[in-house]
Each structure stands twice: as structure tokens, then as C-alpha cells.
Amino acid sequence: MTDTEPPGGARPDDGEIAEGWAEPWRPEQVAARLAGLEAPWCVAAGWALDLFLGREGRPHGDLEIAVPAAAFEEVRGRFPELEFDAVGSGTVWPAAGPAALAATHQTWAREPASGRWRFDVFREPHDGATWICRRDRSLRLPYAEVVERTAAGIPYLRPELVLLFKAKATRPKDRADFDRVLPHLSPDRRRALAGWLARVHPGHPWLERAAG
Structure with missing residues (x-):
């Protein structure tokens, strides 16, 4: 990430964000589209906890997945019908280019026809097959210790x-x-x-x- 904010961003209000996230996808929908991907992606945040527990514990207003930053283009290529908006500090850069992607780690996948965001991609720091925690870069773990799977094979963050x-x-x-x-x-x-x-x-x- 860079320290300067690139031009071209917008700051949607809470109502616009809620409307945009009115119909997020579910983990199994994204997992089906990413089947066979070699990069160690996983479902993150609240949905990951539900996958660990084996049941839905609460409603979810979005769906977040985490991928190694270097694999983002491969992930994006699995969803040619979607636009990927970079997000950071309340600003959204529609159909993000390299500068906005470099300035952020979060990306919302948007369906252009409806304007709805379907899922969120965290582009995570890593060193090859080693995951790096963006909150403390000294915390590093092999992806094999970071990603777990449901009985149906859906990967989720431990x-x-x-x-x-x-x-x-x-x-x-x-x-x-x-x-x-x-x-x-x-x-x-x-x-x-x-x-x-x-x-x-x-x-x-x-x-x-x-x-x-």
C-alpha cells in the first residue's frame, strides 16, 4: 500500500453502501467459481467463523475472501462479468486501476448492471507460500496453517x-x-x-x- 491517495475516488454514504451490499453472494457461489485455483484463497471474517462452526450464526451483510496479493489478477479473471472497485478509508475507486490497487488492500466485486457488490477481496501480503499478517508483519505462517476447509471443500481462514x-x-x-x-x-x-x-x-x- 502507498501513503498517498490516488485521484478518482468517491465517498458513498452509509445508505449507498447498504444498498450496494443488499444482495451479497454466499461462500459456495464464490467457491464454485474459484474451483481449481492454485492460489491459497479462503473465506474470511464472519462467514469463516460460520464455516468453522458448520452453521450460520447470524445474518451477513457481505462476503469477504482473502487471497495472496500476487494472485489477485488470477482471481479477477474468474469473474469477467464483474468490476473490481478498490476500497480504503471510506473511499471507493470504481473499476480500480494500478494506482488505486497499490493504495489499498480491499476490493469490492461489483455487478455493473445492478450496481450491487457481490463479494469483497482482501489482497493480503505474503512471501511466496508464507502468509504475512497486515496488522503485524512479523507474524508469518505457512498458508497450510492459515487455511482450513469444510467437509464440502470450501476454504476458510482459521x-x-x-x-x-x-x-x-x-x-x-x-x-x-x-x-x-x-x-x-x-x-x-x-x-x-x-x-x-x-x-x-x-x-x-x-x-x-x-x-x-
Whole structure:
């Protein structure tokens, strides 16, 4: 990402964003289109937690997937009917070019005919087959330890890492996700989450419960 904001962006209000995300796709729809992709993509955020638990725990206003940044063009090529808008700090760059992509890590896939966003792509830092946490670049893991799969083969970000990302904002839905997922984490998973929280968010209110 760059430190300067490129020209051509727009700042939609909350109503426009809600309208644009009125009909997000589901994980199985994206998974079907990305079948056979060699890059280690995965469903992220709240949907990833539901895939881990094996059930839908709450409504989802969007669908987020994570891909290695170098694989984004390959992913985009699987959806030739969609435009990909770069997003960052409340600004949206429609049909993003190289400058907007370099300035952001988030990309909303938009259906031009309806104007609706169908899913969100996080373009993640990596070093070959090693995932790099964008919140703390010293946190690095092999993709084999980052991506898990459902019985149907849908890849998702391991729940401890999903909760680590949710710990930054701790919105009501993030706290609810933590509360519903924590009891289902094994002791090893809890220890991993506690260690990462202590590293990335020292003193975080979730730390004591994760370590307990």
C-alpha cells in the first residue's frame, strides 16, 4: 500500500453502501467459481467463523475472501462479468486501476448492471507460500496453517486469525462472534489466539478469556 491517495475516488454514504451490499453472494457461489485455483484463497471474517462452526450464526451483510496479493489478477479473471472497485478509508475507486490497487488492500466485486457488490477481496501480503499478517508483519505462517476447509471443500481462514482481526474494532457483532466461537476452540487454538492477541493487541479485553 502507498501513503498517498490516488485521484478518482468517491465517498458513498452509509445508505449507498447498504444498498450496494443488499444482495451479497454466499461462500459456495464464490467457491464454485474459484474451483481449481492454485492460489491459497479462503473465506474470511464472519462467514469463516460460520464455516468453522458448520452453521450460520447470524445474518451477513457481505462476503469477504482473502487471497495472496500476487494472485489477485488470477482471481479477477474468474469473474469477467464483474468490476473490481478498490476500497480504503471510506473511499471507493470504481473499476480500480494500478494506482488505486497499490493504495489499498480491499476490493469490492461489483455487478455493473445492478450496481450491487457481490463479494469483497482482501489482497493480503505474503512471501511466496508464507502468509504475512497486515496488522503485524512479523507474524508469518505457512498458508497450510492459515487455511482450513469444510467437509464440502470450501476454504476458510482459521478462526483464531479471524478473531485476531476482529479484535481491532470490537463492534457488537465482533464481540458476539468472539462469544459464540470461543467455547468451540480447542486448548491449542485458544493458546494460539491468546499469544497473537498479546502480540498484536497487548492488554486487549479478550486476552484473559482466550488464555483461561
